[in-house]
Amino acid sequence: MTDKAENLAAQNPAAQNSVKEKLIQRYSAAERINHWIVAVCFVLLAISGLAFFYPAFFWLTGVFGTPELARIVHPFVGVVMFVAFARQFFRYWHHNLLNREDIRWMVAVKEVMKGNEVGDIGRYNGGQKGMFWVMVLCMAALLGSGVIAWRPYFAASFPIPVIRIALLVHATSAVVLISSIIVHVYAALWVQGTIRAMVEGVVTHGWARKHHPRWYRESTGKKV
Amino acid sequence: MTSSSLDIQRRSASPTAAAEARNPAEIAQLIDVSVCIGCKACQVACSEWNELRADVGTCVGVYDNPTDLSSQAWTVMRFAEVEENGKLEWLIRKDGCMHCAEPGCLKACPSPGAIVQHKNGIVDYNQDNCIGCGYCVSGCPFNVPRLSPKDGKAYKCNMCSDRVAVGLEPACVKTCPTGAIQFGSKEDMKEVAATRIADLQSRGFQNAGLYDPPGVGGTHTMYVLHHADKPEQYSGLPNDPSISTAVGLWKGALKPLATIGIAAAGLFGFFHYITVGPNRADDDAHQDANDDAKADTREEDRS
Numbered sequence: 001m002t003d004k005a006e007n008l009a010a011q012n013p014a015a016q017n018s019v020k021e022k023l024i025q026r027y028s029a030a031e032r033i034n035h036w037i038v039a040v041c042f043v044l045l046a047i048s049g050l051a052f053f054y055p056a057f058f059w060l061t062g063v064f065g066t067p068e069l070a071r072i073v074h075p076f077v078g079v080v081m082f083v084a085f086a087r088q089f090f091r092y093w094h095h096n097l098l099n100r101e102d103i104r105w106m107v108a109v110k111e112v113m114k115g116n117e118v119g120d121i122g123r124y125n126g127g128q129k130g131m132f133w134v135m136v137l138c139m140a141a142l143l144g145s146g147v148i149a150w151r152p153y154f155a156a157s158f159p160i161p162v163i164r165i166a167l168l169v170h171a172t173s174a175v176v177l178i179s180s181i182i183v184h185v186y187a188a189l190w191v192q193g194t195i196r197a198m199v200e201g202v203v204t205h206g207w208a209r210k211h212h213p214r215w216y217r218e219s220t221g222k223k224v
Numbered sequence: 225m226t227s228s229s230l231d232i233q234r235r236s237a238s239p240t241a242a243a244e245a246r247n248p249a250e251i252a253q254l255i256d257v258s259v260c261i262g263c264k265a266c267q268v269a270c271s272e273w274n275e276l277r278a279d280v281g282t283c284v285g286v287y288d289n290p291t292d293l294s295s296q297a298w299t300v301m302r303f304a305e306v307e308e309n310g311k312l313e314w315l316i317r318k319d320g321c322m323h324c325a326e327p328g329c330l331k332a333c334p335s336p337g338a339i340v341q342h343k344n345g346i347v348d349y350n351q352d353n354c355i356g357c358g359y360c361v362s363g364c365p366f367n368v369p370r371l372s373p374k375d376g377k378a379y380k381c382n383m384c385s386d387r388v389a390v391g392l393e394p395a396c397v398k399t400c401p402t403g404a405i406q407f408g409s410k411e412d413m414k415e416v417a418a419t420r421i422a423d424l425q426s427r428g429f430q431n432a433g434l435y436d437p438p439g440v441g442g443t444h445t446m447y448v449l450h451h452a453d454k455p456e457q458y459s460g461l462p463n464d465p466s467i468s469t470a471v472g473l474w475k476g477a478l479k480p481l482a483t484i485g486i487a488a489a490g491l492f493g494f495f496h497y498i499t500v501g502p503n504r505a506d507d508d509a510h511q512d513a514n515d516d517a518k519a520d521t522r523e524e525d526r527s
Binding site: 022051052053054055056058061067068070071072113114115149151152155160161163164165167168171172175176178179180182183186189190191192193204205206207208209210211220222 | 237238239332334335336353354355356357358359361362367371373376468470471473474478479481482485486488489490492493496497500501502503504505512513514516
Protein backbone atom coordinates (compact mmCIF):
# COMPACT_ATOMS: atom_id res chain seq x y z
CA MET A 1 0.00 0.00 0.00
CA THR A 2 1.30 3.43 -0.83
CA ASP A 3 1.60 6.08 1.85
CA LYS A 4 -1.27 7.96 0.35
CA ALA A 5 -3.65 4.99 0.44
CA GLU A 6 -2.56 4.21 4.00
CA ASN A 7 -3.41 7.77 5.06
CA LEU A 8 -6.82 7.59 3.43
CA ALA A 9 -7.56 4.29 5.11
CA ALA A 10 -6.50 5.67 8.49
CA GLN A 11 -8.79 8.65 8.09
CA ASN A 12 -11.73 6.56 6.99
CA PRO A 13 -12.21 3.29 8.84
CA ALA A 14 -15.05 2.33 6.48
CA ALA A 15 -12.67 2.53 3.57
CA GLN A 16 -10.25 0.41 5.54
CA ASN A 17 -12.92 -2.26 6.06
CA SER A 18 -14.03 -2.13 2.49
CA VAL A 19 -10.70 -3.50 1.46
CA LYS A 20 -11.63 -6.77 3.12
CA GLU A 21 -15.43 -6.37 2.99
CA LYS A 22 -17.09 -9.20 1.13
CA LEU A 23 -20.37 -8.45 -0.56
CA ILE A 24 -23.30 -10.46 -1.85
CA GLN A 25 -25.57 -9.18 -4.62
CA ARG A 26 -29.14 -9.06 -3.19
CA TYR A 27 -31.03 -6.98 -5.77
CA SER A 28 -30.18 -6.48 -9.44
CA ALA A 29 -30.34 -3.02 -11.02
CA ALA A 30 -33.68 -3.91 -12.64
CA GLU A 31 -35.11 -4.95 -9.29
CA ARG A 32 -33.91 -1.72 -7.67
CA ILE A 33 -35.40 0.47 -10.39
CA ASN A 34 -38.64 -1.49 -10.10
CA HIS A 35 -38.69 -0.99 -6.33
CA TRP A 36 -38.05 2.75 -6.52
CA ILE A 37 -40.73 3.29 -9.16
CA VAL A 38 -43.21 1.72 -6.74
CA ALA A 39 -41.77 3.72 -3.83
CA VAL A 40 -41.94 7.11 -5.56
CA CYS A 41 -45.49 6.41 -6.78
CA PHE A 42 -46.44 5.33 -3.28
CA VAL A 43 -45.14 8.53 -1.69
CA LEU A 44 -47.00 10.72 -4.21
CA LEU A 45 -50.18 8.68 -3.77
CA ALA A 46 -49.97 8.64 0.01
CA ILE A 47 -49.46 12.40 0.17
CA SER A 48 -52.32 13.22 -2.20
CA GLY A 49 -54.52 10.48 -0.74
CA LEU A 50 -54.07 11.73 2.82
CA ALA A 51 -54.95 15.19 1.49
CA PHE A 52 -58.29 13.86 0.24
CA PHE A 53 -58.83 11.93 3.47
CA TYR A 54 -57.94 14.53 6.10
CA PRO A 55 -59.44 18.01 5.55
CA ALA A 56 -56.65 19.52 7.64
CA PHE A 57 -54.08 18.10 5.21
CA PHE A 58 -55.92 19.16 2.05
CA TRP A 59 -53.01 21.49 1.26
CA LEU A 60 -50.93 18.38 0.55
CA THR A 61 -52.78 18.20 -2.80
CA GLY A 62 -50.14 20.79 -3.72
CA VAL A 63 -47.81 17.86 -4.38
CA PHE A 64 -49.46 17.75 -7.82
CA GLY A 65 -49.77 21.50 -8.29
CA THR A 66 -53.44 22.16 -7.57
CA PRO A 67 -56.21 20.21 -5.78
CA GLU A 68 -58.02 19.45 -9.03
CA LEU A 69 -54.81 18.32 -10.73
CA ALA A 70 -54.14 16.07 -7.74
CA ARG A 71 -57.59 14.49 -8.18
CA ILE A 72 -56.94 13.98 -11.88
CA VAL A 73 -53.36 12.66 -11.62
CA HIS A 74 -53.69 10.48 -8.47
CA PRO A 75 -55.44 7.52 -10.18
CA PHE A 76 -52.99 7.44 -13.10
CA VAL A 77 -50.05 7.31 -10.69
CA GLY A 78 -51.97 4.57 -8.91
CA VAL A 79 -52.09 2.49 -12.07
CA VAL A 80 -48.33 2.95 -12.59
CA MET A 81 -47.72 1.84 -9.01
CA PHE A 82 -49.97 -1.18 -9.44
CA VAL A 83 -48.30 -2.29 -12.66
CA ALA A 84 -44.82 -1.85 -11.19
CA PHE A 85 -45.87 -3.67 -8.04
CA ALA A 86 -47.37 -6.48 -10.11
CA ARG A 87 -43.90 -6.94 -11.66
CA GLN A 88 -42.48 -7.20 -8.15
CA PHE A 89 -45.18 -9.67 -7.20
CA PHE A 90 -44.12 -12.01 -9.99
CA ARG A 91 -40.46 -11.56 -9.03
CA TYR A 92 -40.93 -12.34 -5.35
CA TRP A 93 -44.07 -14.33 -4.59
CA HIS A 94 -42.25 -17.66 -4.54
CA HIS A 95 -39.71 -16.26 -2.04
CA ASN A 96 -42.57 -15.32 0.27
CA LEU A 97 -44.35 -18.61 0.88
CA LEU A 98 -44.56 -19.13 4.62
CA ASN A 99 -42.75 -22.08 6.20
CA ARG A 100 -42.28 -23.39 9.73
CA GLU A 101 -39.26 -21.15 10.38
CA ASP A 102 -41.39 -18.10 9.55
CA ILE A 103 -44.05 -19.16 12.04
CA ARG A 104 -41.31 -19.57 14.65
CA TRP A 105 -40.11 -16.06 13.76
CA MET A 106 -43.60 -14.59 14.05
CA VAL A 107 -44.30 -16.29 17.39
CA ALA A 108 -40.98 -15.00 18.75
CA VAL A 109 -41.37 -11.50 17.29
CA LYS A 110 -40.79 -9.96 20.74
CA GLU A 111 -37.34 -11.53 20.84
CA VAL A 112 -36.69 -10.26 17.29
CA MET A 113 -37.62 -6.74 18.37
CA LYS A 114 -34.90 -6.88 21.03
CA GLY A 115 -32.43 -7.39 18.21
CA ASN A 116 -31.99 -11.14 18.61
CA GLU A 117 -32.21 -13.30 15.53
CA VAL A 118 -34.72 -16.14 15.58
CA GLY A 119 -34.72 -19.17 13.30
CA ASP A 120 -32.73 -20.25 10.29
CA ILE A 121 -33.94 -17.47 8.04
CA GLY A 122 -33.72 -17.71 4.26
CA ARG A 123 -34.00 -14.85 1.80
CA TYR A 124 -36.86 -13.28 3.77
CA ASN A 125 -38.00 -13.61 7.38
CA GLY A 126 -41.56 -14.08 8.61
CA GLY A 127 -42.08 -10.35 9.06
CA GLN A 128 -40.94 -9.54 5.54
CA LYS A 129 -43.16 -12.27 4.12
CA GLY A 130 -46.14 -11.06 6.13
CA MET A 131 -45.45 -7.54 4.88
CA PHE A 132 -45.32 -8.83 1.30
CA TRP A 133 -48.77 -10.40 1.51
CA VAL A 134 -50.28 -7.38 3.28
CA MET A 135 -48.94 -5.22 0.44
CA VAL A 136 -50.35 -7.62 -2.16
CA LEU A 137 -53.81 -7.52 -0.57
CA CYS A 138 -53.77 -3.74 -0.16
CA MET A 139 -52.59 -3.14 -3.73
CA ALA A 140 -55.32 -5.40 -5.12
CA ALA A 141 -57.99 -3.74 -2.96
CA LEU A 142 -56.72 -0.26 -3.89
CA LEU A 143 -56.77 -0.99 -7.61
CA GLY A 144 -60.23 -2.57 -7.59
CA SER A 145 -61.84 0.09 -5.42
CA GLY A 146 -59.91 2.86 -7.14
CA VAL A 147 -61.20 1.89 -10.56
CA ILE A 148 -64.78 1.74 -9.25
CA ALA A 149 -64.49 5.26 -7.80
CA TRP A 150 -62.51 6.72 -10.74
CA ARG A 151 -64.28 9.71 -12.28
CA PRO A 152 -65.07 10.49 -14.95
CA TYR A 153 -64.03 7.23 -16.61
CA PHE A 154 -65.42 4.26 -14.67
CA ALA A 155 -67.49 5.35 -11.66
CA ALA A 156 -70.58 6.13 -13.74
CA SER A 157 -70.76 2.44 -14.76
CA PHE A 158 -71.20 1.31 -11.15
CA PRO A 159 -74.25 1.67 -8.88
CA ILE A 160 -73.82 4.34 -6.20
CA PRO A 161 -73.99 1.86 -3.26
CA VAL A 162 -71.06 -0.04 -4.83
CA ILE A 163 -69.06 3.20 -5.19
CA ARG A 164 -69.72 4.02 -1.52
CA ILE A 165 -68.27 0.66 -0.45
CA ALA A 166 -65.35 1.15 -2.86
CA LEU A 167 -64.54 4.53 -1.29
CA LEU A 168 -64.57 2.97 2.18
CA VAL A 169 -62.42 0.04 1.03
CA HIS A 170 -60.02 2.40 -0.78
CA ALA A 171 -59.47 4.60 2.27
CA THR A 172 -59.21 1.63 4.64
CA SER A 173 -56.70 -0.31 2.55
CA ALA A 174 -54.70 2.89 1.97
CA VAL A 175 -54.45 3.45 5.72
CA VAL A 176 -53.34 -0.17 6.23
CA LEU A 177 -50.77 0.17 3.43
CA ILE A 178 -49.40 3.49 4.71
CA SER A 179 -49.03 2.10 8.24
CA SER A 180 -47.36 -1.03 6.84
CA ILE A 181 -44.97 0.99 4.69
CA ILE A 182 -43.93 2.98 7.75
CA VAL A 183 -43.06 -0.36 9.39
CA HIS A 184 -41.32 -1.49 6.17
CA VAL A 185 -39.19 1.66 6.00
CA TYR A 186 -38.43 1.54 9.72
CA ALA A 187 -37.35 -2.10 9.52
CA ALA A 188 -34.96 -1.19 6.70
CA LEU A 189 -33.50 1.64 8.78
CA TRP A 190 -33.35 -0.40 11.97
CA VAL A 191 -31.55 -3.40 10.47
CA GLN A 192 -28.48 -1.51 9.39
CA GLY A 193 -26.97 -2.32 6.05
CA THR A 194 -30.40 -3.06 4.57
CA ILE A 195 -30.88 0.22 2.70
CA ARG A 196 -27.69 -0.58 0.79
CA ALA A 197 -29.38 -3.70 -0.61
CA MET A 198 -31.99 -1.57 -2.36
CA VAL A 199 -29.66 1.32 -3.26
CA GLU A 200 -26.40 -0.34 -4.30
CA GLY A 201 -27.86 -3.83 -4.60
CA VAL A 202 -25.40 -5.46 -2.23
CA VAL A 203 -25.17 -6.57 1.39
CA THR A 204 -22.13 -7.59 3.42
CA HIS A 205 -21.41 -11.20 4.31
CA GLY A 206 -21.78 -10.23 7.95
CA TRP A 207 -25.25 -8.81 7.33
CA ALA A 208 -26.37 -11.88 5.44
CA ARG A 209 -24.88 -14.30 7.97
CA LYS A 210 -26.59 -12.57 10.88
CA HIS A 211 -30.03 -11.83 9.44
CA HIS A 212 -30.50 -14.42 6.70
CA PRO A 213 -28.22 -17.35 7.56
CA ARG A 214 -29.85 -19.88 5.25
CA TRP A 215 -29.79 -17.42 2.33
CA TYR A 216 -26.14 -16.67 3.21
CA ARG A 217 -25.25 -20.35 2.95
CA GLU A 218 -27.23 -20.78 -0.25
CA SER A 219 -25.71 -17.78 -1.96
CA THR A 220 -22.11 -18.26 -0.83
CA GLY A 221 -22.03 -22.06 -0.67
CA LYS A 222 -20.57 -21.82 2.82
CA LYS A 223 -21.34 -24.33 5.56
CA VAL A 224 -21.81 -22.53 8.86
CA MET B 225 -73.14 30.40 -5.16
CA THR B 226 -73.65 33.54 -3.19
CA SER B 227 -71.73 33.53 0.01
CA SER B 228 -71.22 37.23 0.57
CA SER B 229 -74.79 38.00 1.52
CA LEU B 230 -75.79 34.61 2.95
CA ASP B 231 -74.26 33.39 6.20
CA ILE B 232 -72.59 30.02 6.16
CA GLN B 233 -73.56 27.33 8.64
CA ARG B 234 -71.29 24.54 7.52
CA ARG B 235 -68.44 24.22 5.06
CA SER B 236 -67.17 21.00 3.48
CA ALA B 237 -63.83 19.60 4.66
CA SER B 238 -63.43 22.32 7.26
CA PRO B 239 -62.53 21.06 10.70
CA THR B 240 -63.19 24.36 12.46
CA ALA B 241 -66.54 26.08 13.00
CA ALA B 242 -68.09 28.53 10.53
CA ALA B 243 -68.95 32.11 11.52
CA GLU B 244 -71.43 31.87 14.32
CA ALA B 245 -72.94 35.24 15.22
CA ARG B 246 -75.82 35.92 12.85
CA ASN B 247 -78.86 33.67 12.83
CA PRO B 248 -81.15 34.17 9.86
CA ALA B 249 -84.39 32.18 9.68
CA GLU B 250 -84.50 28.80 7.97
CA ILE B 251 -86.29 28.85 4.66
CA ALA B 252 -87.98 26.07 2.75
CA GLN B 253 -89.48 25.29 -0.59
CA LEU B 254 -92.75 23.37 -0.35
CA ILE B 255 -93.76 21.30 -3.36
CA ASP B 256 -97.38 20.24 -3.23
CA VAL B 257 -97.43 17.22 -5.51
CA SER B 258 -101.23 17.10 -5.44
CA VAL B 259 -101.48 20.52 -7.09
CA CYS B 260 -98.76 20.00 -9.69
CA ILE B 261 -99.99 19.64 -13.27
CA GLY B 262 -96.62 18.65 -14.76
CA CYS B 263 -96.33 21.69 -17.04
CA LYS B 264 -92.55 21.93 -16.56
CA ALA B 265 -92.61 25.70 -16.25
CA CYS B 266 -90.31 25.24 -13.23
CA GLN B 267 -87.77 23.41 -15.43
CA VAL B 268 -87.86 26.25 -17.93
CA ALA B 269 -87.61 28.96 -15.28
CA CYS B 270 -84.64 27.15 -13.71
CA SER B 271 -82.95 26.84 -17.06
CA GLU B 272 -83.57 30.50 -17.85
CA TRP B 273 -82.52 32.02 -14.54
CA ASN B 274 -79.44 29.83 -14.15
CA GLU B 275 -78.58 30.04 -17.86
CA LEU B 276 -78.56 26.29 -18.33
CA ARG B 277 -79.33 24.63 -21.65
CA ALA B 278 -79.67 20.84 -21.60
CA ASP B 279 -79.34 19.16 -24.99
CA VAL B 280 -82.65 18.63 -26.75
CA GLY B 281 -83.66 15.08 -25.85
CA THR B 282 -85.82 12.50 -27.55
CA CYS B 283 -89.24 11.23 -26.57
CA VAL B 284 -88.82 8.03 -24.56
CA GLY B 285 -92.54 7.28 -24.37
CA VAL B 286 -93.26 9.25 -21.21
CA TYR B 287 -93.32 12.95 -20.46
CA ASP B 288 -89.93 12.95 -18.68
CA ASN B 289 -87.66 15.26 -20.64
CA PRO B 290 -84.81 15.61 -19.88
CA THR B 291 -85.05 12.10 -18.49
CA ASP B 292 -82.58 12.79 -15.70
CA LEU B 293 -80.89 15.53 -13.75
CA SER B 294 -77.62 16.77 -15.23
CA SER B 295 -75.17 19.63 -14.89
CA GLN B 296 -77.50 21.45 -17.35
CA ALA B 297 -80.79 20.34 -15.73
CA TRP B 298 -80.94 21.07 -12.01
CA THR B 299 -84.60 20.18 -11.70
CA VAL B 300 -86.68 17.71 -13.72
CA MET B 301 -90.29 16.59 -13.54
CA ARG B 302 -90.67 12.86 -13.01
CA PHE B 303 -93.91 11.24 -14.10
CA ALA B 304 -95.01 7.95 -12.52
CA GLU B 305 -98.11 5.95 -13.41
CA VAL B 306 -99.24 4.03 -10.36
CA GLU B 307 -102.31 1.90 -9.63
CA GLU B 308 -103.77 2.81 -6.28
CA ASN B 309 -107.11 1.35 -5.02
CA GLY B 310 -107.87 0.04 -8.49
CA LYS B 311 -107.42 3.49 -10.01
CA LEU B 312 -104.64 4.82 -12.17
CA GLU B 313 -102.82 7.73 -10.55
CA TRP B 314 -100.41 9.98 -12.36
CA LEU B 315 -97.88 11.00 -9.74
CA ILE B 316 -95.74 13.90 -10.85
CA ARG B 317 -92.77 15.02 -8.80
CA LYS B 318 -90.40 17.90 -9.33
CA ASP B 319 -87.02 16.31 -8.57
CA GLY B 320 -83.94 18.22 -7.51
CA CYS B 321 -81.84 18.97 -4.47
CA MET B 322 -83.63 18.43 -1.16
CA HIS B 323 -81.29 20.80 0.74
CA CYS B 324 -80.86 18.39 3.67
CA ALA B 325 -80.15 19.68 7.14
CA GLU B 326 -77.51 16.91 7.30
CA PRO B 327 -76.23 16.91 3.71
CA GLY B 328 -74.52 13.67 2.68
CA CYS B 329 -72.78 15.49 -0.18
CA LEU B 330 -71.21 18.01 2.18
CA LYS B 331 -70.10 15.26 4.55
CA ALA B 332 -68.43 13.35 1.69
CA CYS B 333 -66.78 16.36 0.00
CA PRO B 334 -62.98 16.45 0.52
CA SER B 335 -62.43 19.99 -0.77
CA PRO B 336 -62.68 22.82 1.76
CA GLY B 337 -65.55 25.13 0.91
CA ALA B 338 -66.60 23.39 -2.31
CA ILE B 339 -69.94 22.70 -0.61
CA VAL B 340 -71.45 25.06 1.91
CA GLN B 341 -74.68 25.02 3.83
CA HIS B 342 -76.08 28.49 4.32
CA LYS B 343 -77.69 29.30 7.63
CA ASN B 344 -81.06 29.59 5.91
CA GLY B 345 -80.70 25.90 4.95
CA ILE B 346 -79.65 26.16 1.31
CA VAL B 347 -76.92 23.70 0.32
CA ASP B 348 -74.76 25.41 -2.27
CA TYR B 349 -71.83 24.27 -4.44
CA ASN B 350 -68.87 26.50 -5.18
CA GLN B 351 -67.50 25.15 -8.45
CA ASP B 352 -64.31 27.20 -7.99
CA ASN B 353 -63.33 24.86 -5.17
CA CYS B 354 -64.77 21.69 -6.71
CA ILE B 355 -62.11 19.15 -7.73
CA GLY B 356 -64.46 16.81 -9.60
CA CYS B 357 -63.95 13.73 -7.42
CA GLY B 358 -67.67 12.91 -7.40
CA TYR B 359 -67.71 12.09 -3.67
CA CYS B 360 -70.84 14.27 -3.36
CA VAL B 361 -72.59 11.99 -5.86
CA SER B 362 -71.83 9.02 -3.62
CA GLY B 363 -72.67 10.91 -0.44
CA CYS B 364 -76.12 12.11 -1.52
CA PRO B 365 -79.00 9.89 -0.30
CA PHE B 366 -81.24 11.30 -3.07
CA ASN B 367 -78.97 10.81 -6.11
CA VAL B 368 -79.03 14.49 -7.02
CA PRO B 369 -75.56 15.97 -7.78
CA ARG B 370 -74.26 15.51 -11.31
CA LEU B 371 -70.77 15.99 -12.74
CA SER B 372 -70.48 18.06 -15.88
CA PRO B 373 -69.02 16.08 -18.77
CA LYS B 374 -67.34 19.33 -19.89
CA ASP B 375 -65.56 20.65 -16.80
CA GLY B 376 -65.83 17.61 -14.49
CA LYS B 377 -67.32 19.69 -11.69
CA ALA B 378 -70.45 18.94 -9.66
CA TYR B 379 -73.70 20.85 -10.14
CA LYS B 380 -77.17 20.78 -8.64
CA CYS B 381 -80.08 23.04 -7.63
CA ASN B 382 -78.90 25.85 -5.36
CA MET B 383 -82.44 27.04 -4.67
CA CYS B 384 -81.46 30.19 -6.56
CA SER B 385 -79.27 31.27 -3.64
CA ASP B 386 -78.46 34.44 -5.61
CA ARG B 387 -82.16 35.35 -5.73
CA VAL B 388 -82.86 34.32 -2.13
CA ALA B 389 -79.89 36.40 -0.96
CA VAL B 390 -81.62 39.55 -2.24
CA GLY B 391 -85.07 38.66 -0.93
CA LEU B 392 -86.55 36.97 -4.02
CA GLU B 393 -88.08 33.52 -4.22
CA PRO B 394 -86.44 30.85 -6.40
CA ALA B 395 -87.20 31.06 -10.13
CA CYS B 396 -89.24 27.84 -10.14
CA VAL B 397 -91.45 29.15 -7.33
CA LYS B 398 -91.93 32.46 -9.11
CA THR B 399 -93.08 30.78 -12.30
CA CYS B 400 -95.28 27.92 -11.03
CA PRO B 401 -98.76 28.62 -12.46
CA THR B 402 -100.71 26.50 -9.96
CA GLY B 403 -98.97 27.49 -6.77
CA ALA B 404 -97.70 23.94 -6.36
CA ILE B 405 -94.31 25.32 -5.33
CA GLN B 406 -94.30 27.71 -2.43
CA PHE B 407 -91.44 29.40 -0.65
CA GLY B 408 -91.04 30.97 2.77
CA SER B 409 -89.72 30.28 6.23
CA LYS B 410 -89.56 26.57 7.04
CA GLU B 411 -92.02 27.12 9.86
CA ASP B 412 -94.54 28.85 7.61
CA MET B 413 -94.17 26.16 4.96
CA LYS B 414 -94.95 23.48 7.55
CA GLU B 415 -98.13 25.37 8.44
CA VAL B 416 -99.14 25.66 4.80
CA ALA B 417 -98.44 21.95 4.41
CA ALA B 418 -100.57 21.09 7.45
CA THR B 419 -103.57 22.92 5.92
CA ARG B 420 -103.09 21.16 2.60
CA ILE B 421 -102.70 17.76 4.27
CA ALA B 422 -105.87 18.25 6.32
CA ASP B 423 -107.71 19.13 3.10
CA LEU B 424 -106.34 16.07 1.27
CA GLN B 425 -107.23 13.79 4.17
CA SER B 426 -110.78 15.16 4.24
CA ARG B 427 -111.05 14.28 0.56
CA GLY B 428 -110.14 10.61 0.97
CA PHE B 429 -106.31 10.63 0.94
CA GLN B 430 -105.95 9.24 4.47
CA ASN B 431 -102.20 8.84 4.09
CA ALA B 432 -101.53 12.35 2.88
CA GLY B 433 -98.57 13.83 4.68
CA LEU B 434 -95.47 15.99 4.68
CA TYR B 435 -92.17 14.63 3.37
CA ASP B 436 -89.50 16.17 5.59
CA PRO B 437 -87.39 13.07 6.31
CA PRO B 438 -85.82 13.07 9.79
CA GLY B 439 -83.04 10.66 8.68
CA VAL B 440 -81.23 13.61 7.07
CA GLY B 441 -82.27 16.06 9.79
CA GLY B 442 -85.21 17.27 7.72
CA THR B 443 -84.98 18.96 4.33
CA HIS B 444 -85.43 22.47 2.99
CA THR B 445 -87.25 21.15 -0.04
CA MET B 446 -90.36 19.46 1.31
CA TYR B 447 -93.16 17.65 -0.44
CA VAL B 448 -96.84 17.36 0.33
CA LEU B 449 -97.61 13.80 -0.83
CA HIS B 450 -101.08 12.28 -1.14
CA HIS B 451 -99.45 8.93 -0.30
CA ALA B 452 -96.84 9.88 2.26
CA ASP B 453 -96.80 6.26 3.44
CA LYS B 454 -95.36 5.19 0.07
CA PRO B 455 -92.95 7.89 -1.12
CA GLU B 456 -91.24 5.34 -3.42
CA GLN B 457 -94.27 5.57 -5.71
CA TYR B 458 -93.17 9.08 -6.64
CA SER B 459 -90.40 7.94 -8.99
CA GLY B 460 -88.31 6.41 -6.21
CA LEU B 461 -88.40 9.10 -3.54
CA PRO B 462 -86.60 7.23 -0.71
CA ASN B 463 -88.76 6.13 2.20
CA ASP B 464 -86.35 6.78 5.04
CA PRO B 465 -83.28 8.45 3.55
CA SER B 466 -80.11 8.84 5.58
CA ILE B 467 -76.40 9.09 4.93
CA SER B 468 -75.28 5.54 4.06
CA THR B 469 -73.38 3.46 6.61
CA ALA B 470 -70.39 3.13 4.26
CA VAL B 471 -70.12 6.92 3.88
CA GLY B 472 -70.66 7.35 7.62
CA LEU B 473 -67.80 4.96 8.45
CA TRP B 474 -65.53 6.39 5.78
CA LYS B 475 -66.02 9.98 6.93
CA GLY B 476 -66.49 9.05 10.60
CA ALA B 477 -64.94 6.16 12.53
CA LEU B 478 -62.20 5.49 9.97
CA LYS B 479 -60.52 8.86 10.54
CA PRO B 480 -59.60 8.46 14.22
CA LEU B 481 -58.73 4.78 13.58
CA ALA B 482 -56.47 5.79 10.68
CA THR B 483 -54.80 8.47 12.79
CA ILE B 484 -54.16 5.97 15.57
CA GLY B 485 -52.85 3.34 13.12
CA ILE B 486 -50.49 5.64 11.23
CA ALA B 487 -49.30 7.44 14.35
CA ALA B 488 -48.76 4.12 16.17
CA ALA B 489 -46.56 2.83 13.33
CA GLY B 490 -44.46 6.02 13.31
CA LEU B 491 -44.19 6.37 17.09
CA PHE B 492 -43.36 2.69 17.52
CA GLY B 493 -40.45 3.04 15.13
CA PHE B 494 -39.16 6.18 16.78
CA PHE B 495 -39.29 4.88 20.35
CA HIS B 496 -37.99 1.47 19.35
CA TYR B 497 -34.95 3.06 17.75
CA ILE B 498 -34.13 5.31 20.71
CA THR B 499 -34.62 2.49 23.24
CA VAL B 500 -33.48 -0.77 21.60
CA GLY B 501 -31.22 0.94 19.08
CA PRO B 502 -30.14 -0.17 15.64
CA ASN B 503 -29.73 -3.83 14.74
CA ARG B 504 -26.19 -4.04 13.43
CA ALA B 505 -24.44 -6.97 11.94
CA ASP B 506 -21.64 -6.14 14.37
CA ASP B 507 -17.99 -6.97 14.27
CA ASP B 508 -18.71 -10.49 15.55
CA ALA B 509 -20.84 -11.32 12.54
CA HIS B 510 -18.25 -9.84 10.19
CA GLN B 511 -15.55 -11.75 12.06
CA ASP B 512 -17.58 -14.93 11.76
CA ALA B 513 -18.02 -14.32 8.07
CA ASN B 514 -14.28 -13.78 7.77
CA ASP B 515 -13.70 -17.00 9.72
CA ASP B 516 -16.00 -18.81 7.29
CA ALA B 517 -13.89 -17.45 4.50
CA LYS B 518 -10.67 -18.56 6.19
CA ALA B 519 -12.14 -22.00 6.87
CA ASP B 520 -12.97 -22.26 3.20
CA THR B 521 -9.44 -21.26 2.23
CA ARG B 522 -8.01 -23.88 4.61
CA GLU B 523 -10.32 -26.50 3.14
CA GLU B 524 -9.20 -25.48 -0.33
CA ASP B 525 -5.54 -25.66 0.81
CA ARG B 526 -6.07 -29.16 2.16
CA SER B 527 -7.73 -30.40 -1.00
